[in-house]
Amino acid sequence: MTSLAFFVLLLACVVGYWINRRGAQAIRADGQRLHSLASYHGLFSALMILVPVLTLILLWLVLQGPVIDRLTMAALPEGALDGLDSGGLQLVLAEIKSISRGQIFGTPEDWKIAAAEHHVALKARSSALMLGAVIALAAAIMLFARSRVGAEFRARQGVERIVSGLMIFCSTVAIFTTVGIVAALVFETGKFLSLVPLREFLFGLNWEPQIPIREDQIAASGAFGWVPVMLGTLVITVVALTFAVPVGLLSAIYLNEFAPQRLRSVAKPILEILAGVPTVVYGFFAILVVAPAIRSLGTSLGIDVSPNTALAAGSVMGVMLIPFISSFADDALSAVPRALRDGALALGATRAETMLNVLFPAALPGIVGGILLAVSRAIGETMIVVMAAGLIAKLTVNPLDSVTTVTVQIVTLLIGDTSFDNPKTLAAFALGMMLFLVTLVINIFALRIVRKYREAYD
Amino acid sequence: MNDMTKFDRFVGLNETKISAQGVNVFYGDTHAVKDVSVEIAERAVTAFIGPSGCGKSTFLRCLNRMNDTIDGARVEGQIHLDGEDIYDPKVDPVQLRAKVGMVFQKPNPFPKSIYDNVAYGPRIHGLARNKADLDEIVEKSLRRAAIWDEVKDRLDAPGTGLSGGQQQRLCIARAVATEPEVLLMDEPCSALDPIATAQVEELIDELKRNVSVVIVTHSMQQAARVSQKTAFFHLGTLVEYGDTGQIFTNPKDPRTEAYITGRIG
Known part of the structure; x- marks a missing residue:
């Protein structure tokens, strides 16, 4: 009908x-x-x-x-x-x-x-x-x-x-x-905050939502301080960017300025295909290849390495971000007017000097905007860390330790049978809210930089 | 227009700075410059005129090997600067370009301060021993480009914030800061208003005291005003080359006459 x-x-x-x-x-x-x-x-x-x-x-x-x-x-x-x-x-x-x-x-x-x-x-x-x-x-x-x-x-x-x-x-x-x-x-965050004080959530240094909570014990047990979770996210993000930013930028610079046309026409599409690999596949790579490699390397050096290190998850996430940063930087470099390049070359600058002193500074605002967008992607990235990062929230900045992230916690809190009236489940929404706010701020910042950059050359 | 006669008699005294023999340029399959031979005099202004697409800018870019930076461009023939072949494999194009400066059609100051724009060339070539030296070079270059008085109080301001004419003079200051022996100018006034054009033309006249200037222009009046030698290009070939006065008053080739009287172009 x-x-x-x-x-x-x-x-x-x-x-x-x-x-x-x-x-x-x-x-x-x-x-x-x-x-x-x-x-x-x-x-x-x-x-x-x-x-x-x-x-x-x-x-x-x-x-x-x-x-x-x-x-x-x-x-x-x-x-x-x-x-x-x-x-x-x-x-x-x-x-x-x-x-x-x-x-x-x-x-x-x-x-x-x-x-x-x-x-x-x-x-x-x-x-x-x-x-x-x-x-x-x-x-x-x-x-x-x-x-x-x-x-x-x-x-x-x-x-x-x-x-x-x-x-x-x-x-x-x-x-x-x-x-x-x-x-x-x-709405859900409001419900959460009526059960857990805002101060405890924002400044608490313990995150133990796994503890089952009896209704008469809400305040007494379970800890909902988001600091260690956010710190874990930051550790992994920093590790990811440490890998992605130099590699991405250098590959963009090479492809944009130095690579012969034929190599460029092959390498650029391949880099872009990397961006299309599902993150769950990167997760496999992290668990099966990178994490054991780091662990055995650590053992051979006599360093204590946990099985699911922030380094493994972060470095694989870095690989995921390389094409993102590279293509953003490439676009920013290509947008620098050719006249500037010619101007520097005509003064007797080498190609490296032209790139370093003229093109790169001119493209910098666009590149920074791209990196900030990559940061907000790294913070929001879920699948790789669900597979490769830990579950226990530790207050540590050691990349060889196991850390958890905001997204991992949201997933684990909402998996399985849940009821939406206890702080354990509602905490997921509070974490989501914070994640949303953090990435929103970064995105606004990034877009402002990118926009400012656009005005510079027209 | 009457200015040109003043300089004509000196042209003969100048020696050859650049000598090109049988230069051909190809962009892929396009034959852009066909068998051009020309002698460019030292400390004089040589003008290249001709209709759009006649190869004059392409030929100009051969003189400091800027065509090297274009994919698919190929240069054949001999170009000698002070008797040295600039396309010899031993020659470093980077050093050549320090000797043969260039000013472009559209002002292209770097997005840096006015000071840094001018100081860029001396810095990368290590011309200044210390800060005071560099300050002196910057001031001298800006004075030579007749822009010092306008910018001396705001050397830290971005060069991109100047007006079009000021930007072009800043670019000329930037080019002369490396003490080039030859200055190539690719339609330097086409983006400027008449007053700025007059300033730049006056500047070119000053520059030729120590620099050989080669200028590509669309404006025949400009060629007549500033140059001692004029070359007329048409469809990739050099049609006629001679003293400016002779080209404009008594052209030998009928095509030159047709162009300067406005019948082709």
């Missing part, structure tokens, strides 16, 4: 387009000059039908479920629901619905079977009603749109207004989604 409704919508749009276009063409054939082209008259009709009818269908599909459930429950015989709390009501409704789908377990009471039949009937009626409403609305709009066709009618402006409305809608979807995410985070 739903697909039929969509089909009717499509058909109505096509027919509306055709009718209006024909109408406009007839006026043109009579020798009058049209304000808008005939196809705009057609599009006007099609869009006028599309937008409201599509909205109607979508709203109907969203709302019909709750409404039908409510009606089904209301039609149950007196006394059937006596003494049930909200959870019990949910169970009854779920059972009725599964019976209506033909999945019968055991022998349900007769009233439940009757309710299931009622439910099916309601659904059928709702679908039929929707189809009727769609046809009626589409026909009404089609007639209205046809009545507007005339030599003076500004169909083009109408179409443009509808299309720009659609574009505004599309461009705000992402913004509203972000707002929704932030609102959800803020």
Whole structure:
């Protein structure tokens, strides 16, 4: 039935387009000059039908479920629901619905079977009603749109207004989604902070959310200080950048200035493919190759190395960031006007001097912006650290020790059966909130630098 | 226009600074400069004129081997500077460019301070022994470029913040700071207004006392005003080369006459 409704919508749009276009063409054939082209008259009709009818269908599909459930429950015989709390009501409704789908377990009471039949009937009626409403609305709009066709009618402006409305809608979807995410985070973080004081969360040096907490013991046990977790994230980020920044920059400089054209045309795409490797694959690499190698190297040097070091996770994350930094730096270097290069070369500067004294400083703001974006990626990176970093939050900056990160903690806190009323689970949202804030600040900073840089050369 | 006659009689006294024999330049498959031979006089201004795309800028860029930096460019023939072949494998293009400076069409100051812009060349070539030395070179160069009075109070300001004409004179100061023997100028005034153009032209006249200047220009008036020798390029070939006065008053080749009277170009 739903697909039929969509089909009717499509058909109505096509027919509306055709009718209006024909109408406009007839006026043109009579020798009058049209304000808008005939196809705009057609599009006007099609869009006028599309937008409201599509909205109607979508709203109907969203709302019909709750409404039908409510009606089904209301039609149950007196006394059937006596003494049930909200959870019990949910169970009854779920059972009725599964019976209506033909999945019968055991022998349900007769009233439940009757309710299931009622439910099916309601659904059928709702679908039929929707189809009727769609046809009626589409026909009404089609007639209205046809009545507007005339030599003076500004169909083009109408179409443009509808299309720009659609574009505004599309461009705000992402913004509203972000707002929704932030609102959800803020809401859950608020609940968390009502259970754990803000001071303890921000400045506490212990993170032990694994301890099961009895309800009367909330304040007494479990520690929710985010400092060691954030410190772990920072250690891994610093390790990653220590690898990625020099390698990425030098490779960008080489490819941009010194590499022969043929090498460049091969090496650059390969570097970009590196950026497309799924991070879970990097995680494998970290566990299976890098971590054991570091450990055995440490053992042979007589250094105590833990099995899942920050160094292993960080260095592999660094490899992941190399193409990111390299391509950003390459773009920034390429954006430096050729005239500057020529100017330096014409003064008798070598290519290395030109790069070091002129091109690199000129591209520096763009490069710094790219590095800051890489930092926020490293902080938010999850899969590599879930696989290769530790779980225990230690207050250490030793890269050979095992550390955990904010993202790892969020994942472990939310895996498995969770209930959303204890601080253990809610802590994940608080951590997410902090992660969001930190990366937001870095991103704003990075974008400001990049924008400033753009102004320098135009 | 009358200025040119003043210098004409001295041209004969000057010795040859750069001598090019049978120069051909190819960009990939394009034959941009065809068999050009020219003698450029010392301490004089030589102008290259001709319609767009005639190869005059390309030929100019051969004189300090700037074409080396372009992928796919190939230069054939002989170019001698003071009798030395500049395309000899023994010659370091970096040192050549210190001797043969260049000023570009669009002012291209580095995004550094005015001081650092001028000091850049002396620094990389180690021309100054100490800070005071460098200060002196910077001041002298800025004075030679007739911009000292305008910028002496803000040497730390970025060079990119100057006006177009000032930027171009800053670039000239930057080029003369390395004490080049030859200065190549690739349409140095095409991005400037008439007043700035007049300043730069006056400057070129000053410079030729110790430097050989080669200037590419689209403006025939400019060539007539500033140069002693003029070369007319057309479709990659050197059509005519001679004293500026003779080229503009009594051209031998009908194509030169057609160009200077505005019939081709």
